Amino acid sequence: MQKRNKKTEQKRNNFMQYTVKEPIELLPFLFEVLTDRSRNAVKSILTRGQVSINDQVITKHDHPLKPGQTVVIMKNKVAKARNFTGLSILHExxxxxxxxxxxxxxxxxxxxxxxxxxxxxxxxYVRQTDPKNxxxxxxxxxxDTSGVMMFAKNEYAKQKLQNAWKEMVKERTYAALVEGKVQKREGTISSWLKETSTFKMYSSPKANDGQHAVTHYKxxxxxxDCSLLEVQLETGRKNQIRxxxxxxxxxxxxxxxxGSTRNDINRLGLHAQVIAFHHPTSGKLLRFSSDLPKTFLNKSK
Known part of the structure; x- marks a missing residue:
């Protein structure tokens, strides 16, 4: 079992170091060596960029480990130099x-x-390992929308995702905190979106006039006072949910x-909660989620 890796632990002022003994994925390895931490705390350590393997920061949960590799877990204050402002990496x-x-x-x-x-x-961040990246x-x-967002790291992945976005992206779920009590428990909104000269989107009263947009909610x-909705995008038009x-x-x-007349949460009440897509190279279906802001839940109770 991987727990014997604890014998190789080296405690330093700023980090802990472990040597991998058996093939295993990174997150299960961390669960086994960090037995004094909760599962959520261990996940946070990984997400914050505190884990490096052979001197390379890794945030991917299922990163495969091989015997002989060195896993270093830095204290948070040491890892901050590799942290970002306003974002964290869920997968790379x-x-x-x-x-x-x-x-x-x-x-x-x-x-x-x-x-x-x-x-x-x-x-x-990507140019730290190669200036050409x-x-x-x-x-x-x-x-002002928070949540899950994806970037490509090469031209091939970019073109594959953009050219076949509707086929490759299988789920885009948002949480929307809206004004008033929504009486209809679930529904579908369909319209043709157009843009004004001041870059504001609106639903055209005419069919086939603009870009077709379809939004499902429950x-x-x-x-x-307000309602918390789960919103599924069938199309991805600019400002569609809004x-x-x-x-x-x-x-x-x-x-x-x-149209909002209030802002008692001090932010926009829109959060990209889930994205699921087929990987542009492997074809594997990947799904990533972001925790719902607590203010959304508390406000709509």
Whole structure:
């Protein structure tokens, strides 16, 4: 059993070091050697970039370990130099990187915006191992939307995902905290979206006028003040959920642009909770999720 790896542990001021004795995946290995930590704490250590294998930071849960490899677990304050602002890595391989983005972080900068972005931070990160490395935008989340987002790490993966997005992406689930009590427990919203000269999206009153958008929702919990919805995207149009929530008379809390009159959670009430997709190279179905913000749950009780 891997627990005998504890005999090889070397305690230092800033890190713990283990030598792998048997083939095993990284997360189960960490569970076995960090017996004094909860499973969630161990997962957090991995997600925060505190684990390196032969001097390379690894955040992938199912990364295969081989006998003789050295696993180093750094204290959090030491690992901070490798941390990011407003994001954490959920998964990384040779073709894709999946992140959990905080509300307030731009996905990518516009010509007028030079702020820190997810794209820039990940670009800097991959170039640490090779200056030629790059990341590519595959889809975006609005600045004030939090949750799961994916980037490609090469042109092949980017083109494969973008050209066959609808076939490859099997699930995109959002949590939306909206104003008022939604009476219909579940439903589908379908419209044709267009954009104004001021870059605001809206549903055209005419059929076939614009881009077709379809949103499915169901109520998770609600009170007289607001409702928490699980939202499934059938299409992925710009600001689709925000427009559709306004269309049914329940704008997303904090979304002044699309009809909200309040912001008592100090952020936009939209969170990308799940993305599931076929890997562009292996074809394997991968699924990643981000914890629902506690404010969403507490507000809609």
């Amino acid at each position: 391989d040779a073709d894709v990187v999946v992140i959990d983005k905080e509300a307030g972080l731009l996905s990518i900068s516009s010509p007028k915006e030079k702020a820190v972005t997810a794209y820039r931070q990940l670009s800097d 790059r990341v590519f935008i595959v889809h975006r989340l609005d600045r 109520v998770i919990q609600s009170n007289q 427009v559709h929530m306004q269309d049914i008379g329940h704008p997303i809390i904090g979304d002044k642009k699309y």
